[in-house]
Amino acid sequence: MTMTCWETVQAYGLRSLGYGENLLPKTDFTLCQHFTLIGSGMIWNVYFGALALMFGFFLANVLALAKAAHSPWLRKPAEWFIFVFRGSPLFIQFFIAYETLVLLPRAGVEIFGLTVATSWMTKAWAGALFVLFLNTAAYAAEIFYGALRSIPKGDLEAAEAYGITGWQKFRRIQWPTMLRLGWPAYTNEAIFLFHATTLVFFASFPAFRQMGDALYYANYFADKTFNPFIPYPIVGFYFILLTLFVTWAFGRVNRHLNRHLPQNLKSRIRLRPNLIR
């Protein structure tokens, strides 16, 4: 039975979420199947990347401020958190998180008489997202911390001369300047976080009912066809598109953050390599 490409898209387009045809193709692989299934897997890469970035951004701000704080009660924990997550491989972090989460009692934990279910935490959609969230928060916190420390002294003195102090100074001067200075580096962090999402299904977290990400399906095809020259370049193609989109979206924000500056002082975004964490 042969399918037209449109039928293939209907059957496998949402396969990574569990909709459509249940059985993955086993023989007579077509280019259309490659593109459809791998593209379907990209949904997970976008899901992990986008949500981890969104939640991580807030934690990163808190961590950066804590690391810059005078009180060692705030500074030390933040320093350690950042060191542990930046100093160890993401791959190992995934393993540790998974092994820890499966140790939780299967029946659920009792808190104040309420039974909280725990089994969902060992699933990739929650567990791996949690690890990526902590990981990106640590990397971004280091970037924001560096930016916080390179705010020109004159800016802060000028703010104080105008009588802007405390929370007002932070909200209106320090925070926007920190974001503006750190944004190009943060853009790179975002790009490489999306790249890091490909590790999820290769580090402990099982792909439930063969619902995996782009690399999971590419690996499936390569294992079946013994031909790496088609599926992996397709993953590459999708990721180049994703990278271009992220660069564009973050570039828009960068323009917004720099809108008050004269043309020659604006910070440009440059892509810097920073592969595996």
Add this chain to the structure above:
Amino acid sequence: MFAFCADPKAIEGLSWLACYLTSSKHLAFYWSFGTVLLLLAITAPIALGFGFGGATMARSPVAPARIFGKAYIAMVRGIPDIVFFMFFVIALDQGVEYVKSLAVCSDPAWPWQGLEFRVCKEAKVPLATSDAFWHDAYGFTLAVVTFALVFGAFVANVLYGAMQAVPRAQLETAEAYGMNHGQVFWRVLVPQMWVFALPGLSNLWMILIKSTPLLFLLGVEDIVYYARELGGSKTQAYEYPHPDWRLWYFVALLCFYLLMTKASEGVLGRLAARLSKGQATAAGEAMRKAAA
């Protein structure tokens, strides 16, 4: 290892632990840390070499070489490196076997047939009859070449930037003294570029350390492989039965990596201070003032 380990079921407590931690499987586990360090020791210089070649080509006045160099640098930018890892290991293996098949097979056919990669059995690398050692060595070599290729591209990017960062005036002065192209490159540009390259290279070294667990994905019996094997729960059928201890093994690996990171930071910090000495950079200027 110890004499009292002869019957592990009869002993308890610390002596049990001592015997457990010195079982032959554990000794193999400790050696696998050596595998990781060996990979780092071999890959780093090769990647540096690839990177140097790539950066030099990207600056070349000859158009094909320049395009090749730039393409090599651009290769790893938009695509997750793990894709390259998974791709290169199979692609290199098949490439080697295909080339060998052209030489040794009596009737070499196009090997990618339908759903199989087929070469005659004389063209298999290593031969199916060879020692397990050669299979391991071949797998490790493929991993080294893959790591070196991917990291070479990153190094090339850093070195290309560093070469551009050497002040033009330095090179022009050298030319004014009558040095030819090669002399300017080797005597002026290369010695001066390292101080500009060091921050980028340090960063890459940290990343290289942190990417070594991927050896596991490439099928090498590395520390991750052993941590999973040894940590999994063992029934009474085993000499040393225990519940699932994988978490503790992974925590040990985490500590190993954190120590490596900390140690590298120290060494690289010192190296940076040494390279900055006498350089026309802010750090070099600060050192000059402190000494005066």
